[in-house]
Amino acid sequence: MYKKYLAGIVVAGLGLGLVSFKSDSDRxxxxxxxxxxxxxxxKEVNTYYVDDVPPAQMMRTGIDAMxxxxxxxxxxIPEDDIEDFRTMTTGQYGGIGAGIGSHNGKVVIQxxxxxxxxxxxxxxxxxxxxxxxxxxxxxxxSSEVSRLLKGQANTPIKLEIxxxxxxxxxxxxxxxxxxxxxxxxxxxxxDNEIGYFQLSGFTMDASxxxxxxxxxxxxxxxxxxxxxxxxxxxxxxxxxxxxxxxFVDKGKDIVxxxxxxxxWNKTYxxxxxxxxxxxxxxxxxxxxxxxxxxxxxxxxxxxxxxxxVGERTFGKGLVQATRPLSYNSQLKxxxxxxxxxxxxCIQAIDYSHRNEDGSVGTIPDSLRVAFKTAGGRTVxxxxxxxxxxxxxxxxxxxxxRTIVTKGYMFEFANKYRADHPTIAAAKEFQLSDKxxxxxxxxxxxxxxxxxxxxxxxxDELTGTSKEGKHYDDIKAELEVIRKKVSHNxxxxxxxxxxxxxxxxxxxxxxxxxxxxxxxEASFDDDPDILMAKxxxxxxxxxxxxxxxxxx
Numbered sequence: 001m002y003k004k005y006l007a008g009i010v011v012a013g014l015g016l017g018l019v020s021f022k023s024d025s026d027r028x029x030x031x032x033x034x035x036x037x038x039x040x041x042x043k044e045v046n047t048y049y050v051d052d053v054p055p056a057q058m059m060r061t062g063i064d065a066m067x068x069x070x071x072x073x074x075x076x077i078p079e080d081d082i083e084d085f086r087t088m089t090t091g092q093y094g095g096i097g098a099g100i101g102s103h104n105g106k107v108v109i110q111x112x113x114x115x116x117x118x119x120x121x122x123x124x125x126x127x128x129x130x131x132x133x134x135x136x137x138x139x140x141x142s143s144e145v146s147r148l149l150k151g152q153a154n155t156p157i158k159l160e161i162x163x164x165x166x167x168x169x170x171x172x173x174x175x176x177x178x179x180x181x182x183x184x185x186x187x188x189x190x191d192n193e194i195g196y197f198q199l200s201g202f203t204m205d206a207s208x209x210x211x212x213x214x215x216x217x218x219x220x221x222x223x224x225x226x227x228x229x230x231x232x233x234x235x236x237x238x239x240x241x242x243x244x245x246x247f248v249d250k251g252k253d254i255v256x257x258x259x260x261x262x263x264w265n266k267t268y269x270x271x272x273x274x275x276x277x278x279x280x281x282x283x284x285x286x287x288x289x290x291x292x293x294x295x296x297x298x299x300x301x302x303x304x305x306x307x308x309v310g311e312r313t314f315g316k317g318l319v320q321a322t323r324p325l326s327y328n329s330q331l332k333x334x335x336x337x338x339x340x341x342x343x344x345c346i347q348a349i350d351y352s353h354r355n356e357d358g359s360v361g362t363i364p365d366s367l368r369v370a371f372k373t374a375g376g377r378t379v380x381x382x383x384x385x386x387x388x389x390x391x392x393x394x395x396x397x398x399x400x401r402t403i404v405t406k407g408y409m410f411e412f413a414n415k416y417r418a419d420h421p422t423i424a425a426a427k428e429f430q431l432s433d434k435x436x437x438x439x440x441x442x443x444x445x446x447x448x449x450x451x452x453x454x455x456x457x458x459d460e461l462t463g464t465s466k467e468g469k470h471y472d473d474i475k476a477e478l479e480v481i482r483k484k485v486s487h488n489x490x491x492x493x494x495x496x497x498x499x500x501x502x503x504x505x506x507x508x509x510x511x512x513x514x515x516x517x518x519x520e521a522s523f524d525d526d527p528d529i530l531m532a533k534x535x536x537x538x539x540x541x542x543x544x545x546x547x548x549x550x551x
Contacts, residue, residue: 060076071318077332079327091181091201091205096179103126109123111510121172126163129160133158151176154177156175158171181201183202189217196217224280227283253267256339281300282535291317294315307545308388311390313384315348315349315384319334319336319338321335406447415442
């Protein structure tokens with residue numbers, strides 16, 4: 001039943017579906033010939049190579065290298081990884097209901113899910129996992145620990161946990177449950193008229209969650225909606241079709257898939273009446289919105305149904321399907337490209353044509369072909385979906401990047417939570433001057449080694465000068481410049497306080513209100529949301545972006 005279930009789902013981005021292999025006799029001969037050569041070579045190497053070679057390891061290396069030469073999305077899925085693959089496509093698994101990750105060599109809770117066994121047991125962000133059922137997790141990766149935490153629902157599991165600031169560990173006993181990761185982690189009102197919801201994935205039931213989100217927002221009084229697709233990596237193709245159908249008319253073309261075998265080509269249409277085809281709609285996109293997310297964004301743009309705000313999307317216009325292999329393994333293979341209603345394929349990288357060094361390049365803007373939306377606006381293929389309103393994204397300072405990447409912000413938020421039992425609502429929470437000074441003091445003995453962009457450029461100039469004949473002539477001037485541009489940690493912590501404090505407030509809010517708190521605390525500082533609100537609050541501006549002369 002399980003394999004039959006896997007074989008029946010088509011995806012864009014994660015890739016599932018039922019397909020079959022066809023070829024002519026010449027191709028069959030080439031396949032048989034090369035399989036024979038490969039089998040003979042594999043046997044000879046394993047028999048005569050000077051050292052022992054684990055056959056399974058060698059075969060896996062060969063398979064991975066072979067598939068890597070095609071594209072990043074064609075993958076071999078061994079039996080051990082099938083359960084993780086199923087989780088990626090369904091959003092469901094048996095476990096404690098918490099995201100985990102590595103922090104300074106420790107495996108810690110990164111986000112308990114609301115209502116999960118982890119949250120009910122009192123586990124919080126930053127809790128370190130020391131043992132699982134009496135077995136130490138020292139030296140194990142976060143993915144290995146994640147597998148140990150998973151299991152059949154209703155089975156017991158015992159964790160040894162050490163919380164931030166505590167000298168002693170404690171034992172926590174939980175019962176695993178059936179966990180469903182939400183595709184829509186947030187629904188809420190930004191003001192009296194504008195509703196907002198975020199879609200983070202396209203696993204099973206994503207379209208049902210989107211319908212419920214829209215209905216809930218309308219019940220809350222929303223007269224305009226912001227639909228956030230930023231950083232959404234994609235997922236099930238049919239969920240993208242059904243989500244598009246929420247906002248566009250029954251019978252409309254949503255997406256077409258076209259591959260090498262013509263019999264597999266298919267056009268997916270909107271099968272139901274839309275939930276709301278009139279509500280003013282802004283769709284947020286980012287450079288990490290990919291695949292199924294790009295289908296939805298492309299449909300909204302091609303039918304002039306929404307104004308797209310943000311960044312150009314990732315540009316993944318490839319569809320994958322899975323094929324069963326021996327010993328309960330699977331092959332996820334690219335079988336087609338998808339096309340939006342206007343006829344454009346937004347694939348950014350042409351993996352079929354490689355440079356002499358094997359690298360691939362993106363399709364240059366000069367080769368992007370123009371298409372027309374339903375209302376006559378010009379849009380382009382290749383290189384992702386370009387927004388109607390492009391928003392410049394903030395470039396964070398080197399000190400901010402260093403603090404985040406070294407985990408100091410994560411650690412201070414844990415400390416703040418340990419020192420403060422409660423805070424204001426996430427939307428209202430702000431750090432005081434005293435709080436920020438405590439953050440500065442916390443960083444006093446931390447390694448904040450970093451080099452600013454100006455310092456890097458000066459280093460390059462100095463290096464180039466030394467290779468020439470005039471270094472001695474300009475050496476003194478270079479040293480003067482270096483003294484002027486050299487960064488100072490204390491000064492930078494004040495100079496970039498605004499960006500640091502905005503990020504820190506969201507991080508701290510998540511310690512009290514989990515993922516919803518993190519999202520809400522970011523609203524007032526989010527340039528995409530601010531632009532989206534500006535567009536929606538000006539009916540003439542909104543309409544102008546959907547007119548022919550707007551692009």
